[in-house]
Amino acid sequence: MNAIKDKLALITGGASGIGRLVALGLAERGARVVAWDIDEGALERISHEAAKLKLPIAAMRCDVSDRAEVYRQAAKVRELFGRVDILVNNAGIVSGRKLLDTPDEKIERTMAVNVLAQFWTLKAFLPAMIEKGEGHVVTIASAAGLVGVTGLADYSASKFASVGLDEALRMELRKQRSRVRTTIVCPFFIDTGLFAGVKTRFPLLLPILKPEAVALKIVGAIARGKKRVVTPPFVYSVYLLRLLPVRALDAVADFFGISSSMDDFKGRTHE
Ligand SMILES: NC(=O)c1ccc[n+]([C@@H]2O[C@H](COP(=O)([O-])OP(=O)(O)OC[C@H]3O[C@@H](n4cnc5c(N)ncnc54)[C@H](OP(=O)(O)O)[C@@H]3O)[C@@H](O)[C@H]2O)c1
Numbered sequence: 001m002n003a004i005k006d007k008l009a010l011i012t013g014g015a016s017g018i019g020r021l022v023a024l025g026l027a028e029r030g031a032r033v034v035a036w037d038i039d040e041g042a043l044e045r046i047s048h049e050a051a052k053l054k055l056p057i058a059a060m061r062c063d064v065s066d067r068a069e070v071y072r073q074a075a076k077v078r079e080l081f082g083r084v085d086i087l088v089n090n091a092g093i094v095s096g097r098k099l100l101d102t103p104d105e106k107i108e109r110t111m112a113v114n115v116l117a118q119f120w121t122l123k124a125f126l127p128a129m130i131e132k133g134e135g136h137v138v139t140i141a142s143a144a145g146l147v148g149v150t151g152l153a154d155y156s157a158s159k160f161a162s163v164g165l166d167e168a169l170r171m172e173l174r175k176q177r178s179r180v181r182t183t184i185v186c187p188f189f190i191d192t193g194l195f196a197g198v199k200t201r202f203p204l205l206l207p208i209l210k211p212e213a214v215a216l217k218i219v220g221a222i223a224r225g226k227k228r229v230v231t232p233p234f235v236y237s238v239y240l241l242r243l244l245p246v247r248a249l250d251a252v253a254d255f256f257g258i259s260s261s262m263d264d265f266k267g268r269t270h271e
Pocket of ligand 1: 012013014015016017018019036037038039042062063064065090091092093113140141142143186187188189190191192193194195268
């Protein structure tokens with residue numbers, strides 16, 4: 001059975017960056033796609049792009065941090081397009097400041113967009129997947145959800161939470177003997193502009209990733225029902241390094257430049 005063709009996929013933050021590329025990739029493989037985003041300019045651009053490429057991508061404004069809006073727009077999606085088969089929880093933001101320099105509102109917004117929103121979309125779309133005994137939930141977390149990063153306290157916390165959400169959900173579905181699939185995605189920095197200015201000390205081991213390559217891995221994971229995407233492969237070493245005493249783990253993180261990667265962070269600048 002083809003896991004993508006003729007399925008309905010909904011991607012949050014689907015008009016820019018990784019979300020946009022996953023939307024295009026799934027549509028090229030025969031899915032109908034709904035892209036939710038908060039950026040109206042980006043929504044307009046992806047609508048035009050899809051029309052030009054003759055791809056079935058519907059762009060809708062939805063601020064996923066707004067629970068009522070998520071439920072309202074989810075009802076609209078069901079009414080217009082039917083049951084969502086593939087949910088890609090991708091929308092994410094970053095404050096990029098040291099913990100005590102991060103305004104309270106930014107911390108709250110990061111948690112609302114990067115984590116809480118994932119609960120609202122799951123509440124909206126998972127029941128129908130479970131009922132049908134079919135579906136796929138993709139959670140876009142980050143390598144910063146596997147290791148805490150200096151200058152990313154709220155972001156790292158939100159991504160650790162997403163990793164936990166995926167794992168708990170996977171176990172829950174397994175216990176229910178549900179055939180709904182899950183995928184957790186933990187990439188290192190990607191060249192989308194969200195993390196403009198970040199640097200890597202060992203680009204051969206930890207390259208700044210190309211968005212197209214990451215999107216391809218995500219689409220491939222959906223096609224094959226792969227449960228975990230960690231990229232580049234060197235990030236897998238975190239699982240082993242966690243066996244070290246904390247002091248040694250911290251020294252390794254320093255050595256690999258993780259503690260200084262955010263020093264020149266500029267982040268997304270909207271023209
Ligand atoms: N880029 C990286 O280095 C990197 C690395 C690891 C993981 N990730 C994760 O990958 C995901 C996608 O990142 P990306 O680099 O593709 O980001 P991106 O280029 O900024 O795209 C994310 C899209 O989500 C939108 N968005 C933000 N808040 C939203 C909200 N409340 N409701 C709906 N849409 C919203 C953004 O709009 P605005 O532009 O208006 O905010 C943007 O259009 C995120 O979860 C991110 O944390 C990224």
